[in-house]
Amino acid sequence: MGALLEVRNLRTHFFSRAGVVRAVDDVSFSLGRGEILGLVGESGCGKSVSSLSIMRLVDRPGRIVAGEILFEERDLLQLAKEEMRRLRGSRLAMIFQEPTSSMNPVFTTGSQIAEAILVHERVSRKAARERVLRLMQLVGIPDPERRFRQFPHQFSGGMLQRMMVAMALACNPSVLIADEPVTALDVTIQAQILDLIKELRDRTGASILLITHDMGVVAETCDRVAVMYLGKIVETAALEPLFEAPRHPYTVGLFASIPRLEETVEWLQPIPGTVPSPLDLPAGCRFRNRCPHALPICAEAEPPTLEVAPGHRVACFLYEAGGRA
Amino acid sequence: MKLLRRLPRIVWAFARDYKLGAVGGALVLLFLAVALLAPQLAPYDPDTISLRESLAGPSPRHLLGQDNQGRDLLSRIIFGARMSLYISMSAIGMGALFGVVLGMLAAYYRRLDMPIMRLMDVVLAFPGIIVALTTIAILGRSVNNVVIAIGIYHIPQFARLVHGLTLSIKETIFVEGAVASGESDCSILTRYILPNCLAPIIVQTSLLIPGAIMTAATLSFLGLGVPPPTAEWGSMLQNSLQWAQMAPHVMIMPGLALMLAVFGFNVLGDELRDAMDPRLKKR
Numbered sequence: 001m002g003a004l005l006e007v008r009n010l011r012t013h014f015f016s017r018a019g020v021v022r023a024v025d026d027v028s029f030s031l032g033r034g035e036i037l038g039l040v041g042e043s044g045c046g047k048s049v050s051s052l053s054i055m056r057l058v059d060r061p062g063r064i065v066a067g068e069i070l071f072e073e074r075d076l077l078q079l080a081k082e083e084m085r086r087l088r089g090s091r092l093a094m095i096f097q098e099p100t101s102s103m104n105p106v107f108t109t110g111s112q113i114a115e116a117i118l119v120h121e122r123v124s125r126k127a128a129r130e131r132v133l134r135l136m137q138l139v140g141i142p143d144p145e146r147r148f149r150q151f152p153h154q155f156s157g158g159m160l161q162r163m164m165v166a167m168a169l170a171c172n173p174s175v176l177i178a179d180e181p182v183t184a185l186d187v188t189i190q191a192q193i194l195d196l197i198k199e200l201r202d203r204t205g206a207s208i209l210l211i212t213h214d215m216g217v218v219a220e221t222c223d224r225v226a227v228m229y230l231g232k233i234v235e236t237a238a239l240e241p242l243f244e245a246p247r248h249p250y251t252v253g254l255f256a257s258i259p260r261l262e263e264t265v266e267w268l269q270p271i272p273g274t275v276p277s278p279l280d281l282p283a284g285c286r287f288r289n290r291c292p293h294a295l296p297i298c299a300e301a302e303p304p305t306l307e308v309a310p311g312h313r314v315a316c317f318l319y320e321a322g323g324r325a
Numbered sequence: 326m327k328l329l330r331r332l333p334r335i336v337w338a339f340a341r342d343y344k345l346g347a348v349g350g351a352l353v354l355l356f357l358a359v360a361l362l363a364p365q366l367a368p369y370d371p372d373t374i375s376l377r378e379s380l381a382g383p384s385p386r387h388l389l390g391q392d393n394q395g396r397d398l399l400s401r402i403i404f405g406a407r408m409s410l411y412i413s414m415s416a417i418g419m420g421a422l423f424g425v426v427l428g429m430l431a432a433y434y435r436r437l438d439m440p441i442m443r444l445m446d447v448v449l450a451f452p453g454i455i456v457a458l459t460t461i462a463i464l465g466r467s468v469n470n471v472v473i474a475i476g477i478y479h480i481p482q483f484a485r486l487v488h489g490l491t492l493s494i495k496e497t498i499f500v501e502g503a504v505a506s507g508e509s510d511c512s513i514l515t516r517y518i519l520p521n522c523l524a525p526i527i528v529q530t531s532l533l534i535p536g537a538i539m540t541a542a543t544l545s546f547l548g549l550g551v552p553p554p555t556a557e558w559g560s561m562l563q564n565s566l567q568w569a570q571m572a573p574h575v576m577i578m579p580g581l582a583l584m585l586a587v588f589g590f591n592v593l594g595d596e597l598r599d600a601m602d603p604r605l606k607k608r
Contacts (some may be wrong), residue, residue, distance in 0.1 A: 055505055060435075089506030101498045106520040115516070116506045167506065 003030035003070075004207050005054070005175050010067035012046075012053045019279045023049040023062065025231040031175065036201055036208045038218040038239075041228035044278065047211045050228075051177045054209075055094055056084050071175065090120040093173035097180040099161035103152040109160070110136070110148030113167045120171050135166040138203075139196060158189035165196060169204065177209045182217060194221050215258055219243060224311075227251050230278065230286040233305075237312040247314040249291045285317070293318055339600055346596025352589025360407040367400035371556040380572040390574045392564065398575065401556040402582045408557045409586065412471055413537035417530055419476030424483025425526060429514055431484065432491035442488060445481035453478040453540055461549045468551050471544055475537050486529055490522045524601040531594035535587040542583055558583045 012024040024046040031037050039047045052058050054069055056076060069076040071092065076084065088094075096102045103112055113135065114128040123131075129148070136144035139162040152160060161181065168176055178197065182190040198221055201208055210221060218225055218239070225242050227235045227250065235248040246252045253271035273290040276282055282289055288298040297317050305315045340347035359366060368388075375395030383390045389398040431441035448456065453475075460474035494500060495518065503513050544550035545559030553560055558579045565576035 057501065057504060085507050085509065087507070088504070089508075094502070094505040096498050096502055098498055102502050104499045104503070104517050104521070106523075107516075115508075119507050119509075119512070164502075170506075 004033045004072065005031040005209075006068075006070040007050070007054065008068040008070065010050065010053055010069065011065045012049050012058055012062055013065050014062040016061055016279075021278045022231050022281070023278065024053060027067075027228070027231070027233050029226050029233060029236060031207045031209055033174075033207055034201060034205045035224060036198070036210055036222045038222035038225040039209060039211045039228060040213060040215065040218055040225060042213055042275065044275070045228040046231040047213075047228050048179055051094070051179050051209060051211055054175075054177060055088060055092060086120065089116055089173075090171040091173055092175045092177070093168035093171070095161075095164050095168050095176065095178045095181045097183050099157050099164050099184065100152070102164050103160065105152055108149050108151055109155065109163050110144075110150075113163065113170055116167050116170045131170070132166070135169060136163070138169070138200075139163070139166045140192075141166070157185050158192065161185060161189075161193055162196065165193070165200070169200065169206075172204065173206060175207050175209065177211070179211045180213070181210070183212070183214070190217070191220070197221065215254065227254070230275065230281065232286060232315065234287065234316070235312075235314045237309075241309065241312050247308055247312070247319065248287075248316050249293050249318070250287050253290075253292075339596075343596040343600055345592050346600065349589045349592030349594075349596065352585060353593050356406050356410060356586050356589065359403055360410040363403050363407045367397075367403045369397035369400045371396060371400040371404040372554050373397075380568055380575065382572070382574055389578045390572070392561070392575050393568055393572075398561075398578050401561060402558070402579055404556040405558045405561060405579060406582065406586070408468070408551060408555065409538050409541060409583075412468065412475065412541040412551075413534050415472045416475035416537045416541075417479055417533050419472065420479025420533070421483050421526065421530055423476075424480040425487045425519070425522070427480065428484035428487030429491050429518060429522075432488045433495060433510070433514060433518070441484070445484045448478065449481045449485075453536070454543060457540055457544055458547070458549060461544065466549060466552050468555075471541055471550050474544070475540050478540075479533055479537070482533060483526070483529065486525060487522050490525060491518050494518050494521050528594060528598040528601055531590055531597055534594075535590040538583070538587055538590070 007030070008028050010024055010027045011022065014021040014023055027046070027050055029037065029039075039050065041047045049058065049062065053064050054076065056064070058064060064077060067077070071087075076087070079087070103109055107115075110129070110132050113132045114125065117123065117128040117131060118125070133144045133148060136147060141147050141159060141162055147155075147159075155163065165181075181197070182193050185193060194217060197208060197210070200206065210217070212218060222239055224236070224238050226233050227242075227248065229250050235242065235246065235251045242251065243255075246255055250271070253269070256269035257271060259265075259268055271290055272292075276286070276289065282299070284300050285291070285294075285298040285303045288294040291298070295317055303315045303317045304320070305313050306319045307313050308319050340350070373396060375391070378387075378391050378395040379393050381387065381391045381395070387397050387399065389402065392398055392401070427441050427445070431438045456478040457471075457474040460477055461470055464470040464473065500513060500517050503517050508517075541550060542557070542559030542562065545557045546563045548563065550559055551557040561579040562576060562583075565579070569576050
């Protein structure tokens with residue numbers, strides 16, 4: 001299947017005074033048409049930087065040092081600035097984590113969404129306004145006529161995130177990148193927004209890259225999942241295989257540290273140790289000093305990415321000999 | 326547009342919550358009206374000499390008295406208001422225009438930051454009056470050269486303010502979102518950054534105008550401002566010095582006008598700052 005968006009060997013590094021931080025280091029994944037791919041990992045693992053790299057929004061001291069980002073068979077990294085600008089917001093849209101600070105506080109919310117349309121399309125203000133009202137209806141905002149004229153501070157977080165979704169959808173993007181879209185919202189609103197995102201995928205056929213650290217959100221929404229640890233993707237699989245039989249020791253550890261309703265356990269199993277400093281990564285596998293199954297070879301070479309089942313890829317030496325975590 | 330329609334309500338709310346600011350605002354409006362309507366309001370021609378009435382005190386015919394050449398002080402003060410406000414507002418306008426543009430560009434494009442802001446630092450390193458004196462010395466004496474002289478010194482004041490604001494607004498998520506939705510640099514600067522800098526710019530403007538009025542008066546006082554015989558508060562004060570003991574009103578009247586105008590703008594600016602800074606808002 002031809003993927004709509006394909007990230008190949010992406011490396012985004014940050015050149016700080018203390019040294020080079022390899023925030024995204026040789027990351028590859030693909031996003032099919034109409035697919036929702038979850039990119040999970042803890043804070044600082046590089047999931048946001050990956051998404052910003054796709055939009056080419058990485059700012060100094062960060063820089064994309066290598067890789068390809070193919071969108072409809074064109075490498076986004078090779079496009080001229082102006083071409084890239086025209087793609088942003090029209091074909092590739094993005095939703096951010098903090099709805100309350102994602103809108104310009106001095107203009108009305110409706111006019112900002114209309115503006116997003118006017119940037120990319122030659123339509124009249126009136127036509128843009130009509131479309132915004134329809135979008136607002138689509139994302140479930142009651143009384144759009146009145147809401148159109150309100151400022152961001154007059155909205156609640158959940159309503160504003162709906163507006164952000166509407167804004168992202170304004171030009172019918174084929175890829176929507178949602179960077180922790182529900183992290184700042186409370187649980188009931190989270191469920192509403194996630195349902196909304198899924199419903200929109202079904203209706204518009206857009207592909208969605210959902211970035212989150214919340215396994216619950218992943219289970220609720222995604223078709224496929226990529227797990228990141230310290231700038232690398234350690235495991236990729238469809239939703240169910242990943243939840244039923246995680247392979248990489250890190251993924252296994254993640255699931256062991258989540259409380260389950262159906263089991264009573266005295267203590268949750270945390271992953272031992274702490275994340276190493278990104279400035280001082282261990283040689284070989286980055287997870288080895290916390291890994292209960294570490295082998296001698298893990299210290300010597302980077303683990304290869306192996307396909308353990310169709311569509312289920314793991315970057316770990318354990319599976320080279322056909323073992324199990 | 327929409328803002329204009331809401332303006333009366335905003336002004337009323339400000340006057341209600343900030344009494345002192347309203348007094349300042351009233352003074353500013355009074356001086357503005359006097360400046361605009363000077364030819365209609367002034368009872369006499371400000372330059373008509375009447376040597377027989379030299380240094381005459383206040384009388385029913387000349388409410389504030391007459392100066393050494395018998396010119397009507399009230400009329401001269403009224404036309405002086407026109408001069409003072411014209412100079413100070415144009416100078417600050419010029420400073421704001423160039424300063425805001427330079428400050429935004431310096432902060433938005435890192436490459437321009439060093440050259441622009443260091444140049445601003447160079448201008449700031451001199452006291453304002455020195456910059457103004459030098460400029461006048463180079464350009465010559467005329468009203469518009471006074472405007473330029475004072476304006477130049479105010480460019481860095483605005484540039485620094487807007488530079489700092491732009492740096493912080495640039496990092497906000499809504500600007501990042503604007504980039505992500507494909508907005509061009511130009512529209513990010515004008516639709517996202519500038520509107521969010523506006524409140525501090527307005528406050529800065531009203532706080533700097535009194536300083537500019539004083540500088541203009543100082544220049545005239547030193548004999549480098551508006552050339553005589555044009556009525557200007559600073560030159561009126563300078564002229565009055567020789568007669569201060571015989572006829573103190575010749576000095577007191579323009580001094581009082583100067584003081585009231587500066588006071589009005591200062592108080593208005595102070596209270597506007599409180600009203601426009603959400604952290605200082607009374608509510």
